[in-house]
Amino acid sequence: MRNSRGRIVHAWAFCLVVLLLLFGFSTAAFAQGGTGTLTGTITDPKGLAVPDAKVSILNMDTGIDRPPLSTTDSGLYTAPYLQPGRYQVSVSKEGFQTYIQKDLLLQVGQTLTIDAQLTVGTTAAQITVIGEAPLIEPDRTEVSQTVSQNQVAGLPLVARRWENFTLLTPAVSTDGTSGLTSFRGISGLYNGNSVDGANNTQAFFSEARGRAIIVAYVYSPDSIREFEVSSSNYSAEFGQAAGGTVNAVTRSGTNNLHGDLFWNLRYPSLNALDPIGESRGILTQTVHQHN
Secondary structure (H helix, E strand, C coil), X not given: CHHHHHHHHXXXXXXXXXXXHHHHHHHHHHXXXXXXXXEEEEECCCCCECCCCEEEEEECCCCCEEEEEECCCCCEEEEEEECCEEEEEXXXXXXXXXXXXXXXXXXXXXXXXXXXECCECCCCCEEXXXXXXXXXXXXXXXXXXXXXXXXXXXXXXXXXXXXXXXXHCXXXXXXXXXXXXXXXXCCHHHCEEEECCEEXXXXXXXXXXXXXXXXXXXXXHHHEEEEEEEEECCCHHHCCCCCCEEEEEECCCCCCCCCCCCCCCCCHHHCCCCHHHHHCCCCCCCCCCCC
């Protein structure tokens, strides 16, 4: 009897360990796919590395302050898994003035390099820099383009499919045979699509969920903050795709109250005539009223 109970306990313990491992892997994938990274090197006035400097990173949209990081012996710091948004980087070290840089825009999938050169002085004194992040990203090798939140919200859509904005990227077109999105002439069946790090590609046709009727799983464009379109040389984490990848992130809460309201209105009387009806002499549109 005791052996039987022991086997049951061991079986439950094994299942619990497996579930914890799966949860950990899924959390890591979720965090990595829909986030960005801040990195940089801290130096002194002579250009020498400053080790053990405290680097604090504040999300200016949410007010969430990440626990401080310490620079390595080479003065390097790296903060991965950051949600897209506006950030503030603060660097402090005894014997140097506190360095603060504000309004850094971090986009999805981006590795933003922010270097800082400290000035000798007391930590009570501060040097504040307000400006945009550098346009050149030396840590990235992929060919990609970010479709910003303003583009998602402002550009017109016919079917409210935010994935259609991938056509704004060079070397991206519509596959003439299937109507899918083609990267560099490769079939649209070989693309990858993820939202918040989770796989958004349906297994049956290997295309984005919701385009086909059999898998009606759709993200509203109002829920998408921004997304990155990579046509080549993308990271190995998107290795299941042979064509291109779309890495989207949804909107998250901030300290400001906001919302969206839209009304989609189409007049059937302005549509093109039905060719079959036109061949039969029907030259007017039939207006259907839906309540």
